[in-house]
Amino acid sequence: MKLWPRRRPASAPERPRANPTHIAVLEHDLLGIKPEPGSPAALAIALRKTGSCFEHDPIDTSTMADPHPTGQCARCGRLMLQDDEGRWQVALQP
Ligand SMILES: [Zn+2]
Structure with a gap:
């Protein structure tokens, strides 16, 4: 028989996740990794080259x-x- 209620472990606070499109653009700029065709990162890089x-x-x-x-x-x-x-x-x- 338990006399005291069991304490629940405190859950870790939610951390903001990095934007995957921003990560893919940085990978392209810094490491030369091409983003997946049709992805938002590929569109962002293509728009950069159109003279925006x-x-x-x-x-x-x-x-x-x-x-x-x-x-x-x-x-x-x-x-x-x-x-x-x-x-x-x-x-x-x-
Ligand atoms: Zn410029």
Whole structure:
């Protein structure tokens, strides 16, 4: 015979789950893993390449080893190159 009620173990608090689309886009950007075709991540990456950026906002990411200043658009993420006159252009990607 139990005199005291048994205590229930406290359940762990719900932790917010990371957005799987955001994870897939980061995997593509950082590791080169292609998202599943037709997935929201594939759509997000495809839209990025269609020129959804009205005016690029280049950030200089060049290092000492780069022969020309290189950068990346802060809005659309496209790689950019700076020419001799200081104008940024979208780099052609393979
Ligand atoms: Zn852009």
